[in-house]
Amino acid sequence: MKSRKFILNFSPTGMIPTKTITPHVPVSPEEIVEQVLEAGSLGANIIHLHARDPKTGEPTYKKEIYQKIIKGIRKYDKQIILGVSTSGRTYNKFEERSQCLDLEGELKPDFGSLTLSSLNFNKQASVSTPMMIQDLAGKMMEKGIKPELEVFDLGMINYAKYLIHRKLIQPPYYINFILGNIACAQSDMLHLGLLIKELPGRTYWAAGGVGDYQFQTNVMALIAGGGVRVGLEDNIFFDRNRKKLATNKELLNRIIDVAKMLYCEPYKVSELRRKLGLLPK
Amino acid sequence: MKSRKFILNFSPTGMIPTKTITPHVPVSPEEIVEQVLEAGSLGANIIHLHARDPKTGEPTYKKEIYQKIIKGIRKYDKQIILGVSTSGRTYNKFEERSQCLDLEGELKPDFGSLTLSSLNFNKQASVSTPMMIQDLAGKMMEKGIKPELEVFDLGMINYAKYLIHRKLIQPPYYINFILGNIACAQSDMLHLGLLIKELPGRTYWAAGGVGDYQFQTNVMALIAGGGVRVGLEDNIFFDRNRKKLATNKELLNRIIDVAKMLYCEPYKVSELRRKLGLLPK
Numbered sequence: 001m002k003s004r005k006f007i008l009n010f011s012p013t014g015m016i017p018t019k020t021i022t023p024h025v026p027v028s029p030e031e032i033v034e035q036v037l038e039a040g041s042l043g044a045n046i047i048h049l050h051a052r053d054p055k056t057g058e059p060t061y062k063k064e065i066y067q068k069i070i071k072g073i074r075k076y077d078k079q080i081i082l083g084v085s086t087s088g089r090t091y092n093k094f095e096e097r098s099q100c101l102d103l104e105g106e107l108k109p110d111f112g113s114l115t116l117s118s119l120n121f122n123k124q125a126s127v128s129t130p131m132m133i134q135d136l137a138g139k140m141m142e143k144g145i146k147p148e149l150e151v152f153d154l155g156m157i158n159y160a161k162y163l164i165h166r167k168l169i170q171p172p173y174y175i176n177f178i179l180g181n182i183a184c185a186q187s188d189m190l191h192l193g194l195l196i197k198e199l200p201g202r203t204y205w206a207a208g209g210v211g212d213y214q215f216q217t218n219v220m221a222l223i224a225g226g227g228v229r230v231g232l233e234d235n236i237f238f239d240r241n242r243k244k245l246a247t248n249k250e251l252l253n254r255i256i257d258v259a260k261m262l263y264c265e266p267y268k269v270s271e272l273r274r275k276l277g278l279l280p281k
Numbered sequence: 282m283k284s285r286k287f288i289l290n291f292s293p294t295g296m297i298p299t300k301t302i303t304p305h306v307p308v309s310p311e312e313i314v315e316q317v318l319e320a321g322s323l324g325a326n327i328i329h330l331h332a333r334d335p336k337t338g339e340p341t342y343k344k345e346i347y348q349k350i351i352k353g354i355r356k357y358d359k360q361i362i363l364g365v366s367t368s369g370r371t372y373n374k375f376e377e378r379s380q381c382l383d384l385e386g387e388l389k390p391d392f393g394s395l396t397l398s399s400l401n402f403n404k405q406a407s408v409s410t411p412m413m414i415q416d417l418a419g420k421m422m423e424k425g426i427k428p429e430l431e432v433f434d435l436g437m438i439n440y441a442k443y444l445i446h447r448k449l450i451q452p453p454y455y456i457n458f459i460l461g462n463i464a465c466a467q468s469d470m471l472h473l474g475l476l477i478k479e480l481p482g483r484t485y486w487a488a489g490g491v492g493d494y495q496f497q498t499n500v501m502a503l504i505a506g507g508g509v510r511v512g513l514e515d516n517i518f519f520d521r522n523r524k525k526l527a528t529n530k531e532l533l534n535r536i537i538d539v540a541k542m543l544y545c546e547p548y549k550v551s552e553l554r555r556k557l558g559l560l561p562k
Contacts, residue, residue, distance in 0.1 A: 117464035129405060
């Protein structure tokens with residue numbers, strides 16, 4: 001049987017894990033670059049980057065940090081698809097959230113994240129007003145950066161359809177489903193099934209889960225014909241008993257092994273670039 | 282065939298419609314009282330109240346205005362179930378949003394609205410942080426006011442389950458599904474079906490739809506065994522061509538007529554009070 005190709009979206013850092021919580025999370029640009037290159041050699045084809053202030057370890061929107069990371073990766077890997085984060089979780093001005101979209105030339109990211117509504121996480125609201133979403137989408141279109149659409153619940157797909165209708169985003173589309181947040185869609189077959197049913201045409205998608213739900217969400221996504229998002233951003237433990245802190249490499253290897261059992265293998269980056277309509281590097 | 286009883290939740294005013302948009306929306310306490318009493322005589326058993334500043338017509342959180350409205354209703358109707366709004370759509374401090382919960386004695390509302398997450402409407406974010414939601418739930422419990430749980434998307438039911446787990450809300454529960462907002466669950470059978478499937482035990486529910494979707498959502502809800510929320514708050518037109526501005530009475534009569542065809546009739550208020558665990562008046 002021929003393998004089905006899938007998107008393997010690697011999210012090594014995120015905004016929450018700190019060195020105190022897990023020593024395995026890459027925080028400095030050097031650590032992130034190293035783990036991204038390793039992930040690429042294992043088969044990751046899209047990288048979802050978050051920058052951290054090298055002094056404090058806190059999330060930062062500063063493009064200088066993103067620049068260091070992307071430069072470090074591109075020195076060794078010209079091809080791998082790189083996405084930057086416009087998350088409003090800890091800072092929320094347009095000038096801050098969109099700064100990482102200003103990188104140019106060889107350092108221009110392929111993707112910019114675009115969360116499709118305001119929502120609640122466990123302890124905080126994450127606010128992206130309709131105007132903010134449209135402004136970010138507009139800047140991405142102007143810069144030739146593809147939105148990495150972040151969907152946490154059913155209604156956010158409807159908002160993607162609205163952006164399509166308004167021609168604020170262009171096909172082919174790429175959507176991450178993030179399941180299992182407390183006030184969002186859960187890691188459940190019917191939830192994921194309905195999300196998939198609602199997808200607009202010409203959409204590639206991957207699914208990730210929060211915490212304990214990462215692995216099972218990834219497996220459901222593979223079975224359903226989609227891709228996976230995996231990494232310490234969403235989940236720091238390897239086991240459901242929360243005894244063993246995971247490394248990014250362990251998380252990647254586990255899902256790649258299971259993908260093989262399901263006759264799935266990651267897209268080669270060049271093929272995925274063509275599918276997603278991204279310029280070859 | 283015996284009629285099935287249903288919840289008929291009447292929402293006459295809301296936060297958006299103004300006299301400029303439709304002359305039929307009741308704005309002054311006197312107008313609201315009059316339309317509520319009329320709705321009660323038609324069969325409405327729960328009233329979802331929003332207060333407006335009598336001078337400007339703008340939404341207000343002031344308990345003095347809620348007091349006027351409730352006093353006006355209770356003068357003629359001691360029984361009908363009255364809910365007040367803690368919406369954060371236009372003001373967002375706890376002291377503002379919770380002020381209407383301070384009414385006491387005969388003027389104490391039966392319900393206080395509790396939106397279960399932050400979300401986006403068409404033009405604005407509506408922010409209810411986890412802390413705000415828990416504080417509002419806590420004050421309602423302290424005051425003996427039942428939360429009218431407002432669910433706009435799938436994940437908000439999960440948050441209701443979390444509040445139940447934390448014992449921040451008590452059974453029996455009451456949930457309104459509001460379908461058709463741009464970044465929320467839509468007026469679609471599978472969306473509503475999955476929302477219903479996810480309901481916690483001991484829950485009564487009603488469904489309303491925004492704009493054009495109000496009527497079809499109400500009908501779906503009746504068919505699915507639930508109640509309806511209807512009124513100018515969510516929809517100002519009688520027809521899908523948007524030629525005829527509706528009155529609250531017309532909206533109520535239409536759904537009551539269709540309910541009859543489906544062998545459904547509104548609960549008598551006294552019976553619904555028992556079912557919902559509300560004190561008799």
